[in-house]
Amino acid sequence: MNSSNICKKWLNSLPPIEGYLKNEQSIGREFFSEQGMPSKKDEAWRLSNFNKLNNFLSLPTIIDCEDIKSKFQSIFPEKDKNRERIIINPNRISILNINLPNGIEKLSDREIEENIGKIVKSSNIKNDISVCLNQASSSELLALKVKSNFNQSLEIVIPSIEEKSISTRIFLLIEEGAKLDLLQIFLGNNNSAQNNLTEIKLESKVELTHGLISLGEKKESSSICTLAVEQSKKSKYSLHSIHHGWDYARFEPRIIQSEGEASTIIKGLQVTKSKEQIATHSLIRFEGPNGKLDQLQKAVASEYSHCIFNGSIEVPQKAQKTEAAQLSRNLLLSKRARIDTKPELEIVADDVRCTHGATVSQLQDEELFYLLSRGIDNKHANSLLLKGYYDEVISHFPKSARKWNFIEKLMQDIKK
Template identity: 45%
Template sequence: MVASTHGTLLEPVQHRGREALDRLGFPTRSQEPWRFTNLSRLKAVGELPVIEADPLSDLPDVPQSGLRLLIGSGADSLEGVELPDGINALNLDQLKLALGSTLHRCGCSNDWPVELNHASSRQVLALRISGKVPPLELVIGASGQGLLSTRVLLLLEEKAELDLLQVFRADSGAAHSHLCEVVLGQESRLQHGVLSLGDGSGSLLTTLATQQEPRSQYELTTVFQGWSFGRVEPRVLQLDGQAKTSIKGLAVTTEDQQLAIHSGMRFDGPEGELDQLQKSLASGRSHAIFNGSIQVPRAAQRTNAAQLSRNLLLSTKARIDTKPELEIIADDVRCAHGATVSQLQEDELFYLRSRGITETEATSLLLRGYCQEVINQLPVQAERWRPLEQVQKELSR
């Protein structure tokens, strides 16, 4: 078995990452992608020492029909693990060819958060998937005053099928930097869930870069809550069209937290499909941000794309900024986008209260239904992490 630690390969990547950070300089508010960002919190993340993850406790039972891997500790994630048929570790030569390719194709290889990860990552978990395999759960946890940098690369061969759940945990002010690259071969399918559970004091910077070949299906569902500061960047590229992409997201901010979702979708061929829904809930003095970009060049005729940003303000002091973007060059397309920012509907609250339900219970029921639409799209193994209860606990703080 090939180890998931590739120190020799990553040393030049770290060197180039440090040089790139010096060349890029620190982001400023004059740069559009960083206009709303709390730069003091971003700077604090960049100045943290790099740490390794402590062994995690209080985890749900290992899935009976799947595989769990722990990422980020000094130990090799694959040490002592017997991989099921259809899941194989990439060797060094294969990794040299594949690492960073999807980031480059998605146009984010030189972004500041990506270069921060390049400069600090010491390990990469790189797997090849063939056929239909058991569910895979990747758990990444950190605690203490430091930055945990992790990296994952997944290659799905033609007609491969995988249910993947990534779980992020953090406490005591720890910060995450994470890169995930995914390559979907023709007619492959990936159900990708990201469940991100902080204690309200940590930070999270993550880029999820995915490239799809024709007739592949990518279903991404993200749930983020409990982060003092976070920036999440899903980037998807349909290489030659005729692929399907579904992106569902839920972001929850409370107290004085800030969480930004910056998604990018590009169609480089005809007859591609996208169904995107991003939901945000902001309470206290928190700030939720969504920027969703869709690019449809001339080659992407007969594209069918829909993007909707739905947001709930739960406090008069909370703030939500949402900015859908469409760049369409092709002339035979169906593209739609919309954005709403609202509060809980008084008539719905009145209806529930008129039937003997207290205001607190009525609010909880409405928020539960609002969140459940996205949470229900997570891979089935996410149920063991009780995501809905975690979100409701966060909103009641």
């Protein structure tokens, strides 16, 4: 079946347009009726594996109670005492039946209407396929407000359903001066797909530490996730992300410093094996002066797999005295694996300091020999070196995140 037929079939499979997201659903569905699916001609998608994308769209989107009972993963590591947990159960009604911790409230309908979709729109992406995909298919929204006195930890878990495609959408409004330690967990399932759109608005002086752990791990699991963050003045946002074990994953973090004067730290790690493809397309834009960015993207590809990184940074005229540093470091563990990395800096302002760099290398022979010469066997030496390589990203996760066993899962891939 060609991709336009797959697209039509997918549109027909969606539940009818209804509910308070019906406007969004119409926008998304109209986009696909008119544009169809992306092709190699779309710059942002040209490296994407279209067979895998077609598989993504071929999974059924209607979820019934039976699916939730039998195919929904419901056993997770024990909840941390100091971290409230929200599990996104894609059963329509229950998504809002959550006990919220003190200091976190549901957004009112008016607040939702005022904010929904604004941040993704401000990222100004033409033919915004990932977002339209979510708009077309999401029928629920988890919309929360984190009050300004809040200083706690929150965990949002988004599991997949076997042999189904789910669509989830989250909006977080974090009020002035609040501090939030957020851990977002995406989990795959056998032959599953999930697409998520998370929008986060940081009011001024907000400090958000955002750990994102995205683990496919099961056979033929796929994920398309867009994260759109708007930062007001004097806000601090740090994102630490791991993508691993997905047959096909695409992650699009977009951060807009809407007034400048804010600080952003991004440390991302994507690890592929077998025939997996994982892509990160990041966009950071400074809409005011004195913004700061420190971005590190790491990738490790083994066997026949493919890692992609495309990192856009936009510094328009009004964003004077921006300081931005982007580094893409990549490790190729097999001759058949492939890594594509592309920094894209668009700098108009003249008084800025922006640096970028990209390296693709193999595990260093001299480092390996050093370990071997101390009696450490090859496998263990490789695993120590890889762990060291991951450390720059994984050391930023809070200790309580370890129970998701992501370090163990990352280490499973060490070549024998």
